[in-house]
Amino acid sequence: MNIGVIGTGNIGTEHIRRLAGHVSGARPGAVFDVDTERAGAIAAAVGASVHREAHDVIDDPAVDAVLIASPGDTHAELVLACIAADKPVLCEKPLATTSGAALKVVEAEAAHGRRLVQVGFMRRYDPGYLQVKSVLDSGQIGEALMLHCVHRNPSVPPTFTTDMTLTDSVVHEIDVTRWLLDQEIVATTVLGGRQSPLAADGLRDPKLVLLETDAGVLVDVEIFVNARYGYDVRCELVGATGTVTLDTPSTGTVTRNGGRAQPIHPDWQERFSQAYVDELQAWVAGLARGVTGGPSVWDGYAATAVAEACISSRGTRTTVDLADRPSLYRSTP
Numbered sequence: 148m149n150i151g152v153i154g155t156g157n158i159g160t161e162h163i164r165r166l167a168g169h170v171s172g173a174r175p176g177a178v179f180d181v182d183t184e185r186a187g188a189i190a191a192a193v194g195a196s197v198h199r200e201a202h203d204v205i206d207d208p209a210v211d212a213v214l215i216a217s218p219g220d221t222h223a224e225l226v227l228a229c230i231a232a233d234k235p236v237l238c239e240k241p242l243a244t245t246s247g248a249a250l251k252v253v254e255a256e257a258a259h260g261r262r263l264v265q266v267g268f269m270r271r272y273d274p275g276y277l278q279v280k281s282v283l284d285s286g287q288i289g290e291a292l293m294l295h296c297v298h299r300n301p302s303v304p305p306t307f308t309t310d311m312t313l314t315d316s317v318v319h320e321i322d323v324t325r326w327l328l329d330q331e332i333v334a335t336t337v338l339g340g341r342q343s344p345l346a347a348d349g350l351r352d353p354k355l356v357l358l359e360t361d362a363g364v365l366v367d368v369e370i371f372v373n374a375r376y377g378y379d380v381r382c383e384l385v386g387a388t389g390t391v392t393l394d395t396p397s398t399g400t401v402t403r404n405g406g407r408a409q410p411i412h413p414d415w416q417e418r419f420s421q422a423y424v425d426e427l428q429a430w431v432a433g434l435a436r437g438v439t440g441g442p443s444v445w446d447g448y449a450a451t452a453v454a455e456a457c458i459s460s461r462g463t464r465t466t467v468d469l470a471d472r473p474s475l476y477r478s479t480p
């Protein structure tokens with residue numbers, strides 16, 4: 148499979164390297180980035196061609212499938228072009244930055260009649276989250292009652308806004324909640340408490356997000372993007388008869404000088420490195436069989452709709468109103 152990649156920044160470059168060296172059955176064949184120097188450097192490193200426009204990648208007959216890793220506000224339009232060209236696409240999260248734009252993608256793919264789009268919610272491929280899901284599904288801890296989540300980034304670039312803490316970061320917990328519980332989120336309340344002195348001017352950080360599902364499960368998420376000490380993502384799912392915990396993995400305990408240290412991953416790149424490979428490998432294996440699975444555009448739409456409600460909340464309970472779910476998305480692959 149020849150993969151065309153649009154966006155060669157942080158994650159785009161890493162996905163290209165993974166396609167070149169860690170995913171069987173695929174190679175990065177063509178790339179595009181508005182930063183032509185950046186695109187040229189990674190293309191030269193992996194032997195891919197460089198296109199002049201994003202749409203040239205989508206329309207290239209030598210490109211079997213497209214991977215979109217440009218900024219979130221470019222995604223919906225590019226995914227629509229892939230659907231119009233009947234080309235499979237893995238779109239990094241978020242599917243869109245507004246629910247209106249995401250819904251247009253849902254409608255376009257539903258009208259097309261078969262799935263072409265997978266959304267990059269890679270936590271569904273993380274061995275730790277898979278273990279949490281498997282314990283819940285096995286019935287060992289009874290039915291799910293509550294989910295407690297922590298999502299801490301050491302820092303974010305100056306361009307990272309308060310809205311992005313919800314659309315770019317909490318969107319992962321929103322998807323994990325929907326996927327783990329197989330329930331829709333119907334309401335949210337977001338509280339901004341005491342401000343971190345290390346947060347950039349205008350960035351509200353940290354915050355507490357409360358999500359309510361249609362079955363009444365309460366989910367709390369601490370989002371803190373200036374935690375400094377490392378990348379810390381964990382959760383505890385509380386069931387009727389027990390709990391299952393996803394701890395922050397340690398990268399190796401060091402005992403010396405009368406003390407013991409348990410280093411943790413510095414960033415999402417390292418923490419989820421295996422999940423990204425497994426996500427890409429599953430996508431490519433599906434392409435070879437002519438099947439698209441994994442997180443769908445419905446999942447992308449629902450996640451964006453909840454994130455949008457989080458943005459509107461500002462301390463008050465805000466409901467999430469989803470459109471009708473097309474039959475194409477009624478069973479989770």
Ligand code: NAD
Pocket residue numbers: 153154155156157158159179180181182185201216217218219221239240241267268269315415419
């Ligand atoms: P980045 O800023 O490092 O890279 C974005 C790249 O897109 C840049 O090279 C930029 O020049 C390029 N670009 C900008 N406009 C473009 C356009 N119109 N067409 C083509 N290229 C364009 O950002 P990033 O951290 O790599 O994030 C990219 C996307 O991946 C975002 O949607 C982000 O949410 C997502 N992401 C997902 C994860 C995850 O864990 N799944 C992690 C990081 C980023």
Ligand code: ISE
Pocket residue numbers: 300315316319415
């Ligand atoms: C980033 O875009 C990601 O997707 C990471 O997984 C997340 O932890 C981070 O907060 C986002 O900015």
